[in-house]
Amino acid sequence: MAFNLRRLHAEDETLIAQAAQVLQAAFDGLTPSWRAWEDALSEVREVIDDADLLIAALDDEGQVLGWIGGLEQYDGHVYELHPLCVAPQAQGQGIGRALVLALEDEARRRGATTIFLGTDDETGHTNISGIDLYPQLAYYLENLQSTANHPFTFYAHLGYRVTGFIPDANGLGKHDILMAKRLA
């Protein structure tokens, strides 16, 4: 599928609405966070408001296929990758990878040294789901595994390392996986 990348800004109202739709579709069944339309729309607007760093992939007709956000942290030394979503029918065609690389380029251009992200496991797709992490944090840093195509493996494929967890971030046994990459 052919696509091109462009930044979205606050005035791109039609594309912002499409981005909210993609967010809902991509995370359907993975998190309840953006089920409500207002929440999805607010998420897109908040990303743009934070650091004006939202990159979208558009098809030939200008429809949003996926998008990624970058939030400024630590006085700009660090950008948080949040969120990343590709429409279900457009997944597996290189769009996610292109969006991550474009975000890295822009963060690097702004002088950042690090990109980090949190990728939740709310649906039992890794071997840390449902367990008490505290007694075995170091073990699972080295031995985290996907049991059902969890996206942390997508990020690992792109050079991100697991740097930690937020235990029970989404309720007991539902952890957030923290990952980071140096922007050399």
Ligand SMILES: CC(C)(COP(=O)(O)OP(=O)(O)OC[C@H]1O[C@@H](n2cnc3c(N)ncnc32)[C@H](O)[C@@H]1OP(=O)(O)O)[C@@H](O)C(=O)NCCC(=O)NCCS
């Ligand atoms: C995760 C997601 C962004 C990946 O985007 P995508 O466009 O489907 O991924 P790409 O086609 O760019 O894949 C790039 C590479 O990663 C690999 N990959 C993709 N998803 C993967 C996964 N879940 N596990 C392991 N590898 C994966 C691809 O095989 C490809 O490898 P290759 O370059 O060797 O061929 C997309 O599936 C998505 O939106 N999922 C739902 C929302 C989500 O989970 N977002 C991230 C939460 S933090």
